[in-house]
Amino acid sequence: MTLTSPGVLIERRTGSTGLPAVPAFNVVGLEYVEAFVGAAEELQAPLILQLSQNAVAYRGGLRPFAAAVLAAATAATVPIAVQLDHAEDVGLVREAADAGFTSVMFDASRMDFDENVEQTRAIADELRAQGIWVEAELGEIGGKAGAHALGVRTDPQEAALFVERTGVDGLAVAVGSSHAMRTREAVLDLGLIAALRDAVSVPLVLHGASGVSDERVAEATHAGIRKVNFGTRFNIEFTAALRAALAEYEGVDPRTYLNSARSALTADARRLLALFS
Numbered sequence: 001m002t003l004t005s006p007g008v009l010i011e012r013r014t015g016s017t018g019l020p021a022v023p024a025f026n027v028v029g030l031e032y033v034e035a036f037v038g039a040a041e042e043l044q045a046p047l048i049l050q051l052s053q054n055a056v057a058y059r060g061g062l063r064p065f066a067a068a069v070l071a072a073a074t075a076a077t078v079p080i081a082v083q084l085d086h087a088e089d090v091g092l093v094r095e096a097a098d099a100g101f102t103s104v105m106f107d108a109s110r111m112d113f114d115e116n117v118e119q120t121r122a123i124a125d126e127l128r129a130q131g132i133w134v135e136a137e138l139g140e141i142g143g144k145a146g147a148h149a150l151g152v153r154t155d156p157q158e159a160a161l162f163v164e165r166t167g168v169d170g171l172a173v174a175v176g177s178s179h180a181m182r183t184r185e186a187v188l189d190l191g192l193i194a195a196l197r198d199a200v201s202v203p204l205v206l207h208g209a210s211g212v213s214d215e216r217v218a219e220a221t222h223a224g225i226r227k228v229n230f231g232t233r234f235n236i237e238f239t240a241a242l243r244a245a246l247a248e249y250e251g252v253d254p255r256t257y258l259n260s261a262r263s264a265l266t267a268d269a270r271r272l273l274a275l276f277s
């Protein structure tokens, strides 16, 4: 199936049954890709696969692993988008565009507002001319602490101005979640999500969804979130399954224990995709 973009998937979700949002799953290795694509095909559920700048660094470069992710997404029987996530390196953004990614999240949220606008607008102009869906991030005024520390909030008026000035297609907002949480205790500001939805003309993105309970994810999408990013919860599942498998296995065939870890990812991906569809 042809690769698609988050924008197309989000538009299709609007008005359908299930949550009015599309999940995005971060991949670290091929087992993740196989598990996520397999679960999406099984449930015939749309999905966004994300490769972060950190994951690219771990793999030692973009191309070889990205080629595998793009091939798996293209071969899938459901529409899948492939996004470069949390990219701060403009060179990497361009490489992803050349490689065939359908979307990019350019993350200048550490900059102050004006610098974030300037850098994001320049890259958004370039990517949109190539038909690539562009997500950016805006946290607190000044943004020095990063947008996704607990307690940081995106201001609706500032968000509206940011979207207008940059022309981005999606906006990651700080509404109470935080990256890399290992418990699902984050409390989201639903009133702020609704205010952001009313103020901003493009889809809102929730990052750090691993720290949010399924029930709160559902509430957030009903309040206005349209794309939900999950990463850490899969790493937790993968690691736990791997530990358990290795504790019982004395052999040396990685396929044995990696298969257990991959199955754990498939089961969790299935659970999440069912929540959305």
Ligand code: G3H
Binding pocket: 026, 085, 086, 178, 179, 180, 181, 206, 207, 208, 209, 210, 211, 229, 230, 231, 232, 233
């Ligand atoms: O961009 C990726 C997500 O925000 C993942 O966050 O690892 O806390 O689920 P998480």
Ligand code: ZN
Binding pocket: 086, 179, 207, 208, 229
């Ligand atoms: Zn994120």
